[in-house]
Amino acid sequence: GAVVSQHPSRVICKSGTSVKIECRSLDFQATTMFWYRQFPKQSLMLMATSNEGSKATYEQGVEKDKFLINHASLTLSTLTVASAHPEDSSFYICSALLAGQETQYFGPGTRLLVL
Amino acid sequence: GENVEQHPSTLSVQEGDSAVIKCTYSDSASNYFPWYKQELGKGPQLIIDIRSNVGEKKDQRIAVTLNKTAKHFSLHITETQPEDSAVYFCAASSSSGYALNFGKGTSLLVTP
Numbered sequence: 419g420a421v422v423s424q425h426p427s428r429v430i431c432k433s434g435t436s437v438k439i440e441c442r443s444l445d446f447q448a449t450t451m452f453w454y455r456q457f458p459k460q461s462l463m464l465m466a467t468s469n470e471g472s473k474a475t476y477e478q479g480v481e482k483d484k485f486l487i488n489h490a491s492l493t494l495s496t497l498t499v500a501s502a503h504p505e506d507s508s509f510y511i512c513s514a515l516l517a518g519q520e521t522q523y524f525g526p527g528t529r530l531l532v533l
Numbered sequence: 534g535e536n537v538e539q540h541p542s543t544l545s546v547q548e549g550d551s552a553v554i555k556c557t558y559s560d561s562a563s564n565y566f567p568w569y570k571q572e573l574g575k576g577p578q579l580i581i582d583i584r585s586n587v588g589e590k591k592d593q594r595i596a597v598t599l600n601k602t603a604k605h606f607s608l609h610i611t612e613t614q615p616e617d618s619a620v621y622f623c624a625a626s627s628s629s630g631y632a633l634n635f636g637k638g639t640s641l642l643v644t645p
Binding site: 422424450452459460461462464467511515520521522523524525526527529 | 574584632
């Protein structure tokens with residue numbers, strides 16, 4: 419149980435395009451999901467906390483107009499990288515929180531490459 | 534967020550030996566401490582966690598110890614196998630909601 423999926427697993431796009439990444443909790447409901455960014459050989463950097471039915475809470479330094487988060491249901495959160503640029507290339511990982519618990523279950527990640 | 538320090542950054546052991554990774558945290562309100570294993574190109578996988586009301590927890594070859602007074606916790610892997618090779622992250626719960634503060638990771642290499 420507690421499986422989290424992400425789609426797509428890998429995306430290559432041209433500079434200036436927008437990219438949407440989906441995060442789904444497959445076998446449980448997640449009122450809270452988190453979005454992380456990870457550069458090569460570095461730790462996970464929390465970008466934002468996504469709560470179902472409300473606006474996401476962004477960490478300091480993360481542009482909310484560039485990284486648009488929508489948590490429309492208890493099993494789906496999306497991250498849209500608006501007008502992506504090469505510096506946005508990274509590994510984006512989501513996690514989902516089991517309701518009433520502290521345990522975060524992570525998705526497999528999405529590799530974004532902006533040319 | 535609050536700091537979580539993790540050591541060592543790299544660790545190489547021979548198959549069958551034990552591996553120990555140590556973390557310290559600064560937020561006295563932290564009460565949940567998970568450990569994650571991340572293989573190359575994949576998302577982190579929870580391997581064990583411990584809460585502040587427990588000093589030690591064991592699951593087969595993996596154990597975690599917690600010293601709340603000293604604010605440090607450790608991961609112990611016994612009888613290591615090549616498939617244990619990965620990057621391991623410790624984390625501590627944040628005082629603000631359910632967010633986690635992660636250590637910088639330990640790259641563990643188990644050589645046959």
